Amino acid sequence: MLKDKVLTLWNNEVVNEKDTSILRKKSVEVPVPLDKESREAIQALVDSFLGRDDASGLAAPQIGINKRIFVFRNKSFGEGGKVKSPDDFEVLINPRITQARGEKVTMAEGCLSCPEIQVEISRFPEIKVRALNEKGGKINKKYLDYVARVIQHELDHLDGKLIVDYGGNLYYPKDKQDFFEKLFKD
DSSP, X not given: OOTTOOOOSEETTEEOHHHHHHHXXXXXXXXXXXXXXXXXXXXXXXXXXXXXXXXXXXXXXXXXXXXXXXXXXXXXXXXXXXXXXXXXXXXXXXXXEEEEESOOEEEEEOOTTSTTOEEEEEEOSEEEEEEEOTXXXXXXXXXXXXHHHHHHHHHHHHTTOOGXXXXXXXXXXXXXXXXXXXXXXX
């Protein structure tokens, strides 16, 4: 468990093989009812997320926990800074999208595990999710627009999928052009 470090595919123009193998692994379901180990994993993830001011969401695999858990902001976007209230974020355990609606919307997404890039990705603007909350209670809830996008992004992490797997337009800093062109050459 890497409470303060987020795993990345690369860092300072060096590919992180060990981090990549963890990020690419499909996460396992959390046992229900929640056991001590699962509660500790949830708390570590929440603590890591709350310690950051640059994240809309964070999935357990990103901190080295191979469990189907993620945390995300559900409001207060664009205000910058850390999450201030427990009402501003949610934890989803063993989440499943049970319904996806609307015409997909394409936007550039960034990811803490793929630093310095953005990729254009099409996602559904409305989803319904069945999951457990941090206390192990069942939830069945609809999410819209940006929050729906964040949830779909974090769900990808649980399946070992990252933004670089989508093949959309890729944006990166000009001064890192050689590294990213070499990394993403066909």
